[in-house]
Amino acid sequence: MRNEMIFSFSSKSENESFARTTVASFVSQLNPTLEELMEIKTVVSEAVTNAIIHGYHEDASKFITIHCVITAHKELELTIEDEGVGMDHIDRMMEPLFTSKPSLERSGMGFTIMESFMDHVEVFSEVNIGTSVKLRRKLSLVKPVFQ
């Protein structure tokens, strides 16, 4: 029952919707509710946008990688990775409303949204190496209509 997928794409803002749609399309085999799907799309969008803006400073020649696992227990595991500038003081970064780019009208709500829509959020980051955001979520187990 385990299913796994990994994809990498150019760090361009056009690909934000591509990335969240792709994860949603993979997750849809779990028959999520529409709201679960919307929430998953939102967290993917947050993490990808962070990689583009903060990780790569909008350098479109770089790549972002998303790893997506549906476990045998129908849990969703997502990892969004960049090889960008990384960050220190992760706890401070994750505080609601904290942003290092207020001039770009960032709201500082990205990590807060990830934490509230997912069951588990872990951030690994090293300056000049990159950032990896691991997200986990158990989905409601609705019976599939058709196999």
Place this chain on the structure above:
Amino acid sequence: MRNEMIFSFSSKSENESFARTTVASFVSQLNPTLEELMEIKTVVSEAVTNAIIHGYHEDASKFITIHCVITAHKELELTIEDEGVGMDHIDRMMEPLFTSKPSLERSGMGFTIMESFMDHVEVFSEVNIGTSVKLRRKLSLVKPVFQ
């Protein structure tokens, strides 16, 4: 303008629709016509199904990789790869109606469909190493409605 994406996924038949939807979603930034999108979905489905059935004999623990490039000239380049059993006599395999699995009710039309829907099809394969199908197609250049 170049945009690039690569994704790998478990060799499971559930992922056939995921694979074609993902490519279609990436390609949709070129504003293709509905028919172009359907044709691209079809060739992806053919190549992925071949990798699952012929390349991996339905071993779901293996992975299929799709590389997708939109060139600066808005041409689409697709590569579908498996590390499966591979094949000899590629020319014969590509003949219309040829199939090595008539017992599975395969129609032998996979490569024929790829050749008629794409501008260019190249198949590289080595026995016990795997198969790589390279497809290219120029899309009609409709102006984007909104950037």
Place this chain on the structure above:
Amino acid sequence: MALHINFQLIEDVLFVHLEGEVDHHVADSLRKAWRDEMFGRSCFNIVLDFTHVQFMDSSGIGVILGRYKEIIGRDGLIAVYGMNETIQTIFYMAGLSKIIKVTDNKEEALSFMGVDVHAK
């Protein structure tokens, strides 16, 4: 992607209403459902309704050809209606239009089957 399959008997014609996408993933269940219904009722006049099929690849061609082979020896006929443009292209490419009647709608398919539509 799921495929929904519904059967309907009109006189001695078995309608196979398909809804969704026809690919290798659903080929086995489509084959099984179709055979069960066809042999169960001993009804070998088939009309395929593609009105709500958004996608079909060569795996679908294989299933249709497979059933065609079971039907010809039994004096049956197959007709189809409702195909979108891309599916129709594939259908013609595979030569299926030579052995399966492509019609424009349900009425035309029924009258090809010899059922008097107006008598109903």
Place this chain on the structure above:
Amino acid sequence: MALHINFQLIEDVLFVHLEGEVDHHVADSLRKAWRDEMFGRSCFNIVLDFTHVQFMDSSGIGVILGRYKEIIGRDGLIAVYGMNETIQTIFYMAGLSKIIKVTDNKEEALSFMGVDVHAK
């Protein structure tokens, strides 16, 4: 994904009708279009129509907050209607509901703005 933006002036209220998905990719054009219209007309009473917005992430929150800051000093008000459940959750999470009036529909938004709906 594209975002379509349409503006409509009803008395002294500027309606911003959005259609599509609001994310970082479209944030710049939304900001620019909104500012051009708002400053061009010197109209700082804003109603955001989210009826046809399927998706919004925190980039959208940033654009709305940015405009809010330009509006408060100018005696303006902002109201919104038509948000789906997930967008509403994000809206509340970011505290936007404390500074922006969440209403159920266009009429309610207009009457919050002091426009007499029945007089029209």
